[in-house]
Amino acid sequence: MPAKTLIVIVGPTATGKTSLSILIAKELKCSVLSADSRQFYREMNIGTAKPSVGEMQGVPHYFIDSHSVSGDYNVGKYETDAIQLLDKLFLKDDIAILVGGSGLYVDAVCKGFDVLPEADIAVRNKINTLYEERRIEGLQELLKELDIEYYRKVDLQNPQRISRALEVCLTTQKTYSSLREGKTKQRNFKTIKIGLNTERKTLYELINKRVDKMIENGLVEEVKLLQKYKGMNSLQTVGYKELFDYLDEKTEWNVAIDLIKQNTRRYAKRQLTWFKRDEEIKWFEPGEIEMIIKYLNSEISNFKF
DSSP, rough: OOOEEEEEOSSSSSSSSSHHHHHHHHHHHHOOOHHHHTTTBOOOOGTTOOHHHHHHHTTEEEEESSSSTTTTOHHHHHHHHHHHHHHTTTTTTTTEEEEEEEHHHHHHHHHHOOOOOOOOOHHHHHHHHHHHHHHHHHHHHHHHHHHHHHHTTTTTHHHHHHHHHHHHHHHHHSHHHHHOOOOOOOSEEEEEEEEEOOOHHHHHHHHHHHHHHHHTHHEEEHHHHTTTGTTTTGGGTTTTHHHHHHTTSSSSSSHHHHHHHHHHHHHHHHHHHHHTOOOOEEOOOOHHHHHHHHHHHHHOOOOOO
């Protein structure tokens, strides 16, 4: 029996990961799992570049529109759900595809994520109040006080990740970094990792065009419908927080759009920093489809196009 294989497609935003995953999945007649932590939420469509039903082209997709922004979902729960799903998919298929730019979620599936305690509602409310009153700077300062080691490692512009670390610190009275074992878990499938990237100038042009397209497609109207949820962690993300500020008259229109582009470019840079640490990833230009197919053929003996 062929080895069960998870094809992992990663890279910075706007490089065509989704379209590549659908192309490969159609040929292999397999399923796609999203590892984009923003595409889980059914209320967030335009700003997350979520594929439409038509764009999915009949390919089964999972972890898209699977949760609500009003709920609580994190990387630990995602790991459990994704591994359980893969176990079921691999009963009938030899291959599945994992695609997305959220490095922590990709690693949770491929390597495992440390099981850490959940915070009670009082702790979570305390952190949410701090964020509402002092924004990201308040979270950063508290993390620096409670866990300087993790403070030096974490993406300090990611409120969800900082909030989760603070939850653990306040719940356990221990540092988040001391509770993270970082041990790779044994999986019953092998992985083949592909990365998409291009030169910085081209990437930034792709990002700017994508933002313009999102605005054209109605991103502002989508954000207006989400204003009552703007305090939720799931919405503290690029493309949404800038427009919340615009709608609250805290910033001008042109400034808001420029900030979305700028913050998306910064996010892409952080994505690359994360993925470049993984030596298992084979990197390609977005248009190198034939080379990608050739590489996959060499890695999987029964890979057919």
